[in-house]
Amino acid sequence: MEVPNFLIERSHQVDEALDRLLPGADQRPQSIHQAMRYSTFAGGKRLRPALCLEAGKVAGAADQELIPVACAIEMIHTYSLIHDDLPALDNDDLRRGQLTVHKKFGEAIAILAGDALLTRAFQILSGFDCIPLYSERRLAAMREIACAVGTVNGMIGGQVADLEAEGETISADLLQYIHSSKTGALIRASVRAGAVMGDVSETEIEALTSYGTRIGLAFQIVDDILDRVSSREVLGKTPGKDRSRKKATFPALFGLDDSRRKARSLVDEALRSLEPFGEKADHLRELARFFVERAA
Amino acid sequence: MEVPNFLIERSHQVDEALDRLLPGADQRPQSIHQAMRYSTFAGGKRLRPALCLEAGKVAGAADQELIPVACAIEMIHTYSLIHDDLPALDNDDLRRGQLTVHKKFGEAIAILAGDALLTRAFQILSGFDCIPLYSERRLAAMREIACAVGTVNGMIGGQVADLEAEGETISADLLQYIHSSKTGALIRASVRAGAVMGDVSETEIEALTSYGTRIGLAFQIVDDILDRVSSREVLGKTPGKDRSRKKATFPALFGLDDSRRKARSLVDEALRSLEPFGEKADHLRELARFFVERAA
Numbered sequence: 081m082e083v084p085n086f087l088i089e090r091s092h093q094v095d096e097a098l099d100r101l102l103p104g105a106d107q108r109p110q111s112i113h114q115a116m117r118y119s120t121f122a123g124g125k126r127l128r129p130a131l132c133l134e135a136g137k138v139a140g141a142a143d144q145e146l147i148p149v150a151c152a153i154e155m156i157h158t159y160s161l162i163h164d165d166l167p168a169l170d171n172d173d174l175r176r177g178q179l180t181v182h183k184k185f186g187e188a189i190a191i192l193a194g195d196a197l198l199t200r201a202f203q204i205l206s207g208f209d210c211i212p213l214y215s216e217r218r219l220a221a222m223r224e225i226a227c228a229v230g231t232v233n234g235m236i237g238g239q240v241a242d243l244e245a246e247g248e249t250i251s252a253d254l255l256q257y258i259h260s261s262k263t264g265a266l267i268r269a270s271v272r273a274g275a276v277m278g279d280v281s282e283t284e285i286e287a288l289t290s291y292g293t294r295i296g297l298a299f300q301i302v303d304d305i306l307d308r309v310s311s312r313e314v315l316g317k318t319p320g321k322d323r324s325r326k327k328a329t330f331p332a333l334f335g336l337d338d339s340r341r342k343a344r345s346l347v348d349e350a351l352r353s354l355e356p357f358g359e360k361a362d363h364l365r366e367l368a369r370f371f372v373e374r375a376a
Numbered sequence: 377m378e379v380p381n382f383l384i385e386r387s388h389q390v391d392e393a394l395d396r397l398l399p400g401a402d403q404r405p406q407s408i409h410q411a412m413r414y415s416t417f418a419g420g421k422r423l424r425p426a427l428c429l430e431a432g433k434v435a436g437a438a439d440q441e442l443i444p445v446a447c448a449i450e451m452i453h454t455y456s457l458i459h460d461d462l463p464a465l466d467n468d469d470l471r472r473g474q475l476t477v478h479k480k481f482g483e484a485i486a487i488l489a490g491d492a493l494l495t496r497a498f499q500i501l502s503g504f505d506c507i508p509l510y511s512e513r514r515l516a517a518m519r520e521i522a523c524a525v526g527t528v529n530g531m532i533g534g535q536v537a538d539l540e541a542e543g544e545t546i547s548a549d550l551l552q553y554i555h556s557s558k559t560g561a562l563i564r565a566s567v568r569a570g571a572v573m574g575d576v577s578e579t580e581i582e583a584l585t586s587y588g589t590r591i592g593l594a595f596q597i598v599d600d601i602l603d604r605v606s607s608r609e610v611l612g613k614t615p616g617k618d619r620s621r622k623k624a625t626f627p628a629l630f631g632l633d634d635s636r637r638k639a640r641s642l643v644d645e646a647l648r649s650l651e652p653f654g655e656k657a658d659h660l661r662e663l664a665r666f667f668v669e670r671a672a
Contacts, residue, residue, distance in 0.1 A: 229495055
């Protein structure tokens with residue numbers, strides 16, 4: 081599936097803002113700012129920011145208010161990749177076809193660059209460079225994001241459970257917990273953070289949450305499938321690592337065919353959740369399809 | 377100098393709140409929550425929370441509103457110690473007389489526990505478990521804290537400059553930059569975050585900022601002196617490491633006597649900044665003296 085046009089536009093919009101919101105590469109101390117920029121501009125598709133922006137648009141929020149939130153989410157995503165790649169964790173040398181941050185800048189700078197991106201995200205969310213117009217809404221978006229990347233049903237919790245499960249035989253329940261926390265929570269929060277920046281009813285938030293939860297899980301299943309079937313060239317990182325490390329994955333537990341079926345049915349459910357929004361949710365629909373068709 | 381009574385009371389108050397605000401040690405995944413608690417309850421004196429609480433009291437803010445902010449500051453301080461101790465950074469085995477987190481829980485958990493404490497701090501600041509009553513003030517406090525621990529004149533920037541300067545001959549200017557960013561910024565922000573939670577005039581904020589800046593620098597000078605003159609028993613960590621690593625320190629650049637004089641004169645200046653506040657700033661005065669008399 082081709083990358084949808086609006087997603088390309090959104091990613092330009094986000095890249096431009098990220099460039100503005102990150103400290104300059106020539107600012108002291110330079111090494112850390114270079115590392116932050118190296119990792120942020122390594123070619124991500126900006127799916128999470130796009131989800132935030134499009135969910136926010138459905139909720140009637142202005143792009144101008146949404147952009148800092150979307151950028152904060154991408155910075156947090158990038159920090160998680162840097163730390164995940166470290167020798168003490170996944171020990172990866174390549175990410176998106178480039179050297180990982182610790183390979184390029186050394187381990188100390190990689191640890192601190194991750195810390196710095198997480199910190200920068202919260203600087204931005206707290207409005208350090210813009211008038212915090214709608215404080216209540218901004219705090220609500222921040223709550224969504226901060227909770228999604230913590231230890232309790234959040235990203236770090238998922239990473240820890242994933243580490244602990246390496247080499248173990250795990251249940252479908254634990255796999256679902258790992259996936260929904262490690263990657264699912266931030267994807268869902270991207271949608272919800274956008275939504276709470278606008279005006280939405282409780283029912284609409286629930287519908288968008290249901291959408292976000294389902295594409296989040298579908299995304300991770302697809303990622304697992306790609307790790308199994310792709311080449312290094314397509315993947316931009318070493319494929320088959322999940323298997324060689326005996327990582328808990330959907331294909332390992334259910335096989336490739338059932339995993340593909342599961343991803344597709346999750347996307348169908350996600351699309352059904354969007355029904356009440358009519359045409360204005362069309363971009364969210366395209367994103368859902370794009371999430372899963374990478375693994376067709 | 378004995379620990380002032382009010383500081384002991386404040387530290388109990390903060391410990392109680394930290395216990396409530398951190399996930400339980402039995403919550404899944406347990407290892408990370410145990411590591412977060414192990415490091416947080418390793419015997420810190422809670423100086424930064426005390427500064428926040430006492431500056432907030434001077435500004436007329438309620439303890440109830442200040443406590444989450446004070447705890448968030450302590451969590452951020454603790455995260456910075458965990459990451460600073462890592463093999464890729466300072467490679468320390470002991471901290472406050474105990475095994476460092478990576479020695480006790482392994483490097484992966486130490487990295488993630490640091491990430492998790494930083495994240496938890498912002499969950500708390502965003503009001504995840506309390507009604508965000510004064511959103512404007514809370515956002516202002518968060519801005520102070522988030523900016524103080526970033527890369528631009530903040531904690532991470534100071535850590536990076538410190539790493540880069542190891543083994544180099546550095547100027548007094550660079551040393552001042554390192555100290556004022558690495559430890560000074562969070563100490564100053566602790567004071568300012570407390571102050572902005574209350575009602576203060578621009579002049580009062582400036583006076584408190586001047587106080588915070590000076591005791592922040594004094595604190596680091598004293599820390600450098602203690603590293604030089606203390607035994608392992610008193611310090612709770614390996615002494616003399618700055619010297620063996622050729623770290624940039626005040627005693628290395630100016631000698632012990634001049635460093636002590638500098639610390640004392642900074643505290644005198646800090647005390648002068650408090651004059652407009654009269655008696656209600658007495659605890660801040662005691663804290664300033666306590667900061668520096670450790671190194672008498």
